[in-house]
Amino acid sequence: MTTLASRLIARLEQFSPLTLPERIALEDAAVTVRRFAPREELARQGAPVPAVLAIYDGFACRYRTLPDGRRQIVGFLMPGDISDPRMFLFDCMDHSVATLGPVEAALLERESVQRLENYPGLTRAMAGSAVVQDAIGREWLMNVGHRSSFERISHLFCEIYARLQAVGLVREHGCDVPLTQADIADAMAITPVHVNRTLMELRRTGLLTFHSKRLVIHDLQALAHAAGFDASYLRLRAKDPSANAPGRAALLAGASPDTDLR
Amino acid sequence: MTTLASRLIARLEQFSPLTLPERIALEDAAVTVRRFAPREELARQGAPVPAVLAIYDGFACRYRTLPDGRRQIVGFLMPGDISDPRMFLFDCMDHSVATLGPVEAALLERESVQRLENYPGLTRAMAGSAVVQDAIGREWLMNVGHRSSFERISHLFCEIYARLQAVGLVREHGCDVPLTQADIADAMAITPVHVNRTLMELRRTGLLTFHSKRLVIHDLQALAHAAGFDASYLRLRAKDPSANAPGRAALLAGASPDTDLR
DNA sequence: CGGCAACTTGACAATGCTCAACGCGGGTGG
């Protein structure tokens, strides 16, 4: 059975190996798993930085809003993700954070994080995680700036699929993606109605289906090609599918990019 | 007379105060100022991470390119800026870096950076700098996603103006901005021809002029309002006005959240 | 059964793109 800490450890170890004491410290810090309702605000732009968020299950998002109400989602926090501890360097948030669907997560207080930062491996892993989230932001900028709506949505689903695969949440070419079409719209800067049209076109072309929060990718190769998706920015090591059931610890194997890029 | 180190110190101290030994260490690390030609590539996507860049004068940019040649600039590096040292956590760059106009900068090798990271104040300051660059990226996403070309370009110029003001490079409501219209296009994801049209409209409305690399803002208040610009994401402390041109205090350079959001 | 959120669908409008040409200035080579 997977616990929050084990998922977090597995994810963070993709960035830097952790010593036993480091894993224990992480487990201690992330014991209290809380449940959050959908659309719950966890941090507000301009308000004090509340805590670092470590996601066990579900999606959250960072977003900014314009005075007129338009919302731009600037990143997703997915299972195994941890938000950037360096936010504590400033006294207030420059963006908001909210859950999308229901979420299980741990909140790490400032002191808790500071304790973790005494461990170099953990510091390095969290930094790596943050760098990847930056890279994702850069890719999104590319997406929103230079790709058609069709490419954009394809690309987003490729990314989500790859990230969920990295934490073992993909089965049978499908995964649960608790996003509404409006969420996708806010992330990719497309109108909800146009998201709808584009999703139907994706369905029609047989590349993927996304229905009742379930994403199924029928032709990953073709989808990645259509999207211009190259997973290298995610810095994923290939996930051993059997690693879900404990027993086989031999990860870190090759950086064998089977779901290859370019 | 301003040296690279003094500019760097002044900028970094906006994030965290530095002790004397820290300043000295920084000076030691950044003694060698190199000159770079315009359009010189300093780091290439996919290639090893060469060095951390500390800018003394001129603009550089981070960018990603699509196979078909389209380029998205994902951030500017401006005088006093330093690129993110955490890039060294990975073996290759996820984006490229190039100069725009001529640039004077120091290159800090991996070992040099590691030495600096022994100083907590420097580590904190560099982290703060990186967090702000992330925040800028988020704002750009908002820009490209949800603002009209007119707002976008206005917003970009507000940002550039505020950032240059923070390092004392604004005089008489004007500053040197070594960008071509094509550069602005690549940053804001607009066509060069449309950038041109928009610039002319900005000129016509009397908000600003941008000619031969010189930006003059005629009505900052109005421009910021038109752009929906709120400087708080830049986390600038008000620049001491006496540092260069006496008199006019920093208008929007807001530690004060009076130019509030929402 | 009612209500609300999410999803669909259609007609129309517009912002910004494409393509194409031309002006202008500064640097370089003959």
Place this chain on the structure above:
DNA sequence: CCACCCGCGTTGAGCATTGTCAAGTTGCCG
């Protein structure tokens, strides 16, 4: 020294991707 050329800026005409508005359907949950 002049002429050429290339990068950059400027302008125009037509077009298409995507936004807007509006209405209707589905489906879940109380």
